Amino acid sequence: MTVKENWIEIGPLQDIPRLGARVVRTPQGDIAVFRAADDAVFALDDRCPHKGGPLSQGIVYDRRVACPLHNWVISLESGEATGADRGCTRRHEVKIENGRILLRLAAAHGAGPAAEPRCASAR
Amino acid sequence: MNREKLVLVGNGMAGVRTLEELLKLAPDKYDVTVFGAEPHPNYNRILLSPVLAGEKTVDQIILNDEAWYDGHGITLHKGRMVTRIDRRQRRVRTADGLEAAYDRLILATGSHPFMLPVPGRDLPGVVTFRDIHDVDRMLAAAARGGRAVVIGGGLLGLEAASGLSKRGMDVTVVHLLETLMERQLDAAAAALLKQSLEARGIKFLTGRETQAILGDDHVRGVRFKPALSKVEGDGGEVAADLVVMAVGIKPNIDLAKSAGLYCERGVIVNDTMQTYDPRIYAVGECVQHRGRSYGLVAPLFEQARVCANHLAELGFARYGGSVTSTKLKVTGIDLFSAGDFQGGAGTEEIVLKDATRGVYKKLVLKDNRIVGGVLYGDTVDGSWYFQLMKDGTDVAHLRDHLLFGQAHLGDSGHGEKVSQVAAMPDHAEICGCNGVCKGAIVRAIIDRKLFTLDEVRAHTKASSSCGSCTGLVEELLASTVGADYTQTPKTRPLCPCTHYTHEEVRRAILDNELKTIPAVRAFMEWKTPDGCHICRPALNYYLICAWPGEYADDAQSRFINERAHANIQKDGTYSVVPRIWGGITSPQQLRAIADVAEKYRVPTVKITGGQRIDLLGVKKEDLPKVWGDLAEAGFVSGHAYGKALRTVKTCVGSEWCRFGTQDSTTMGIRLEKMTWGAWTPHKVKMAVSGCPRNCAEATIKDFGVVAVDSGWELHVGGNGGVKVRATDLLCKVETMEEVEEYCAAFLQLYREDARYLERTAPWIERVGLEFVRKSIVDDEENRRRLAARFRDSQQHAQKDPWAERAAGVQRQEFAPLKTVPAVRAVA
Ligand code: SRM
Ligand SMILES: Cc1cc2nc3c(=O)[nH]c(=O)nc-3n(C[C@H](O)[C@H](O)[C@H](O)COP(=O)(O)OP(=O)(O)OC[C@H]3O[C@@H](n4cnc5c(N)ncnc54)[C@H](O)[C@@H]3O)c2cc1C
Numbered sequence: 027m028t029v030k031e032n033w034i035e036i037g038p039l040q041d042i043p044r045l046g047a048r049v050v051r052t053p054q055g056d057i058a059v060f061r062a063a064d065d066a067v068f069a070l071d072d073r074c075p076h077k078g079g080p081l082s083q084g085i086v087y088d089r090r091v092a093c094p095l096h097n098w099v100i101s102l103e104s105g106e107a108t109g110a111d112r113g114c115t116r117r118h119e120v121k122i123e124n125g126r127i128l129l130r131l132a133a134a135h136g137a138g139p140a141a142e143p144r145c146a147s148a149r
Numbered sequence: 150m151n152r153e154k155l156v157l158v159g160n161g162m163a164g165v166r167t168l169e170e171l172l173k174l175a176p177d178k179y180d181v182t183v184f185g186a187e188p189h190p191n192y193n194r195i196l197l198s199p200v201l202a203g204e205k206t207v208d209q210i211i212l213n214d215e216a217w218y219d220g221h222g223i224t225l226h227k228g229r230m231v232t233r234i235d236r237r238q239r240r241v242r243t244a245d246g247l248e249a250a251y252d253r254l255i256l257a258t259g260s261h262p263f264m265l266p267v268p269g270r271d272l273p274g275v276v277t278f279r280d281i282h283d284v285d286r287m288l289a290a291a292a293r294g295g296r297a298v299v300i301g302g303g304l305l306g307l308e309a310a311s312g313l314s315k316r317g318m319d320v321t322v323v324h325l326l327e328t329l330m331e332r333q334l335d336a337a338a339a340a341l342l343k344q345s346l347e348a349r350g351i352k353f354l355t356g357r358e359t360q361a362i363l364g365d366d367h368v369r370g371v372r373f374k375p376a377l378s379k380v381e382g383d384g385g386e387v388a389a390d391l392v393v394m395a396v397g398i399k400p401n402i403d404l405a406k407s408a409g410l411y412c413e414r415g416v417i418v419n420d421t422m423q424t425y426d427p428r429i430y431a432v433g434e435c436v437q438h439r440g441r442s443y444g445l446v447a448p449l450f451e452q453a454r455v456c457a458n459h460l461a462e463l464g465f466a467r468y469g470g471s472v473t474s475t476k477l478k479v480t481g482i483d484l485f486s487a488g489d490f491q492g493g494a495g496t497e498e499i500v501l502k503d504a505t506r507g508v509y510k511k512l513v514l515k516d517n518r519i520v521g522g523v524l525y526g527d528t529v530d531g532s533w534y535f536q537l538m539k540d541g542t543d544v545a546h547l548r549d550h551l552l553f554g555q556a557h558l559g560d561s562g563h564g565e566k567v568s569q570v571a572a573m574p575d576h577a578e579i580c581g582c583n584g585v586c587k588g589a590i591v592r593a594i595i596d597r598k599l600f601t602l603d604e605v606r607a608h609t610k611a612s613s614s615c616g617s618c619t620g621l622v623e624e625l626l627a628s629t630v631g632a633d634y635t636q637t638p639k640t641r642p643l644c645p646c647t648h649y650t651h652e653e654v655r656r657a658i659l660d661n662e663l664k665t666i667p668a669v670r671a672f673m674e675w676k677t678p679d680g681c682h683i684c685r686p687a688l689n690y691y692l693i694c695a696w697p698g699e700y701a702d703d704a705q706s707r708f709i710n711e712r713a714h715a716n717i718q719k720d721g722t723y724s725v726v727p728r729i730w731g732g733i734t735s736p737q738q739l740r741a742i743a744d745v746a747e748k749y750r751v752p753t754v755k756i757t758g759g760q761r762i763d764l765l766g767v768k769k770e771d772l773p774k775v776w777g778d779l780a781e782a783g784f785v786s787g788h789a790y791g792k793a794l795r796t797v798k799t800c801v802g803s804e805w806c807r808f809g810t811q812d813s814t815t816m817g818i819r820l821e822k823m824t825w826g827a828w829t830p831h832k833v834k835m836a837v838s839g840c841p842r843n844c845a846e847a848t849i850k851d852f853g854v855v856a857v858d859s860g861w862e863l864h865v866g867g868n869g870g871v872k873v874r875a876t877d878l879l880c881k882v883e884t885m886e887e888v889e890e891y892c893a894a895f896l897q898l899y900r901e902d903a904r905y906l907e908r909t910a911p912w913i914e915r916v917g918l919e920f921v922r923k924s925i926v927d928d929e930e931n932r933r934r935l936a937a938r939f940r941d942s943q944q945h946a947q948k949d950p951w952a953e954r955a956a957g958v959q960r961q962e963f964a965p966l967k968t969v970p971a972v973r974a975v976a
């Protein structure tokens with residue numbers, strides 16, 4: 027496994043279906059990696075802020091995913107629930123290099139080496 | 150970028166709603182300027198009645214505060230009346246000389262209250278009931294006490310009377326006819342209404358025509374014409390310190406007329422809400438469309454939506470006129486009226502009158518369709534009747550219990566049936582699924598200024614799951630905000646991504662040979678790039694149904710259960726339910742299931758309510774292996790996760806049972822073999838009972854078969870679950886082959902006609918049993934064709950998804966992309 031500045035290579039882009047997601051198992055728990063229609067990728071904890079539903083199993087559209095359990099719609103960019111719902115799930119950094127997806131885990135808690143993307147409105 | 154200039158004249162309900170709709174479609178297209186003659190931002194005029202009655206304050210009825218205008222970059226000129234439109238220069242000008250240029254103009258000037266042309270009408274103390282200013286004047290008068298005379302016993306007049314009476318005035322209502330609210334009520338309902346208003350201390354003088362308003366420097370009384378004042382009283386005069394003139398409204402066309410726009414009673418517009426000047430649109434009460442003007446907000450909001458569509462240059466919405474209904478907003482009085490409630494030639498009436506309960510219900514039917522009705526005392530079913538009326542549903546099969554309402558004894562989820570939501574305590578649970586009580590819904594409606602069912606769903610979650618409380622929530626909306634514009638319009642779009650209805654989308658798919666989801670979205674100008682979790686599964690289904698064998702299923706547009714072919718559980722594991730044909734199993738099958746359960750450590754093995762066995766708690770990555778083992782033992786997927794055929798429940802039938810008349814088990818297995826794998830708008834359940842004792846509960850199934858000595862009774866449209874509905878008897882047939890043919894035809898009709906996520910029960914209630922009968926029983930040719938289309942589509946559908954996946958199809962769905970072991974960070 028290649029680990030460079032904490033970027034972990036997790037596989038080729040085409041292994042995630044467009045408008046779909048795959049799970050990455052990590053010591054911090056499952057992480058859902060999403061691929062939008064335009065091949066942008068996003069990573070969130072695979073836990074819905076509502077009741078922990080696996081977001082990786084939801085329907086993806088635009089920059090959002092609808093949770094499979096009770097249809098909360100979560101923003102892939104911010105991890106926040108959209109519409110009238112309130113809640114936020116943790117984001118992780120992802121990028122694509124040479125068709126491979128690289129993931130950098132947000133620190134479990136506290137300040138870590140990687141910049142920790144926060145929710146704009148932690149409620 | 151140079152934006153076009155849009156000017157709105159009339160800062161009222163219709164005009165501002167048009168802007169709101171426009172902002173949703175094209176937020177950046179225009180620089181918007183609004184002129185409003187009133188010195189307030191846009192408020193909810195409907196709620197003036199509760200303000201008058203002291204149940205609400207003016208602040209509570211503001212719909213768009215100044216921050217809203219600012220936030221959208223809209224320039225608002227309050228308290229400024231536009232007096233001139235220069236159509237050549239494309240400029241408007243106010244009374245005090247302010248000018249603004251426009252590229253497009255919206256006229257939404259509302260109505261003038263109608264003033265009777267009688268002497269004394271200009272005296273101080275004579276008021277109308279139209280705006281905040283009028284309410285202020287009435288409140289000032291009420292503060293001094295004394296007598297009020299309300300001229301006009303229509304909706305507005307009665308709401309004014311009730312408000313003033315609550316404020317302590319001695320109120321008399323004068324009405325020209327004997328029947329109050331004659332445009333909404335028949336004589337019987339009007340009499341009940343009058344009684345209950347009288348009980349609140351309001352006096353009535355009916356059959357009186359006003360001749361003059363008396364007084365020198367202030368109103369002091371009202372005099373009636375002699376001819377009509379024959380009934381009672383002292384020569385036809387009553388004393389008054391306040392006179393409220395509420396005899397009707399007339400469209401305010403002053404400005405339009407002065408600008409030379411073609412007007413009749415109202416400003417004439419076409420189906421795109423355009424006036425004779427193509428740059429000028431008109432919406433609201435000032436408009437006359439196909440010969441009609443409207444005085445209720447529901448139709449005005451429909452106009453607003455169409456107008457916005459054209460202003461945004463989308464150009465496809467059309468306004469075709471509206472069907473309206475009315476509710477009286479006097480607290481404690483329940484009254485609902487819609488359509489042609491008087492009846493007449495060619496119509497029939499069904500009436501329920503219960504004087505002790507103070508309930509009166511009348512429905513007017515024409516050709517077995519509801520064309521109008523009046524409800525007094527119990528209006529819970531108003532929205533249901535109104536929907537049946539707008540949908541033109543054939544209600545022949547409902548006639549027996551139509552007046553008892555939509556509520557069925559068997560409904561689950563919200564305790565005892567409550568007939569008057571208004572009377573319920575705040576802690577009463579309305580939505581059993583999401584645990585939302587009445588108080589929370591009412592608070593959300595008020596605090597967040599919610600108008601529609603969808604908004605309430607988004608903010609409170611009430612009615613967003615099983616939907617059985619939708620009627621109650623609509624009632625709460627109605628009783629909290631007034632009016633009935635909360636109702637789901639007939640032309641409800643498929644989802645917020647589109648303006649089109651399910652029906653329009655399906656028609657376009659067939660007519661234009663659209664064969665992929667992106668093609669549908671492009672052709673129908675979807676508003677969102679990828680659709681959403683509501684429209685994508687629906688489109689996927691419509692395409693499968695339209696192009697069997699040809700359409701390539703889109704896995705990413707399926708809900709997880711159908712994508713993974715197992716049912717997701719609350720902890721993210723899955724359940725596996727193999728098909729057990731007709732509920733008949735064998736030791737070999739049971740052993741195979743037991744082996745699988747042990748091998749994969751399935752935590753729970755349960756007998757389902759559908760005569761099969763559920764393996765609960767299977768990990769996603771184990772699914773293909775579990776299926777592989779089950780497939781080896783001969784099992785196929787039970788589709789317990791799908792909008793598809795679920796189970797065919799059977800009883801033991803004539804093979805064993807001492808009462809059995811036919812072989813119900815074999816019949817059930819044959820039906821299940823024929824129909825498994827079919828994708829349907831919602832799940833489909835079937836059952837076959839061997840005699841009318843009906844141990845298989847066939848009469849609450851989507852398609853139920855009950856054996857009798859001479860053959861098979863076919864029942865359709867049953868539903869257990871949230872809203873229990875017993876089936877309707879479709880017909881009787883003799884042979885098993887006929888049962889199969891009718892079943893195939895029925896399912897195909899349902900597949901082609903119902904909306905996605907509509908089960909057979911609500912579908913039949915919407916389209917009417919007659920439609921199903923005509924298509925399947927009366928028309929043999931059509932039945933054959935439907936059955937043939939079903940069988941054709943089954944050739945492509947009956948592939949076991951489990952076997953395919955056990956063999957490696959979509960392997961990636963079931964495996965993690967990667968497992969990252971614990972690593973130490975490298976600096
Ligand atoms: C397993 C079972 C309960 C049991 O332990 O017995 C069950 C379990 C679920 N039912 Fe059911 N229903 C089961 C029989 C029923 C029955 C009884 C029957 O079919 O005879 C009914 C009432 C009859 C009817 O549908 O008309 C029933 C009415 C519902 C409803 C309400 C449907 C309605 O139209 O009102 C839902 C919600 C929905 O489908 O939207 C539902 C939904 C569900 C779901 C699928 C909820 C979900 O989406 O996760 C549950 C899935 C659990 C799972 O993973 O297995 N289930 N459900 C039964 C499976 C039968 C089978 O072998 O397939
Ligand atoms: C007391 C009351 C109770 C009601 N109850 C119900 C109900 O229960 N259900 C229901 O559906 N409907 C009800 N209505 C009717 C509903 O309020 C109207 O149908 C709706 O407000 C009409 O909207 P509109 O935009 O056409 O007109 P309005 O809301 O009247 O807006 C028109 C605005 O244009 C302004 N204006 C006019 N000319 C000019 C000009 N030249 N320059 C600048 N501004 C101008 C006016 O001052 C006014 O503010 C009720 C009405 C009243 C008065």
Ligand code: SF4
Pocket residue numbers: none
């Ligand atoms: S199995 Fe059916 S009744 Fe039981 S909790 Fe789930 S949906 Fe409700």
Ligand code: FES
Pocket residue numbers: 074075076077078079093094095096097098
């Ligand atoms: S757990 Fe995601 S919506 Fe409930």
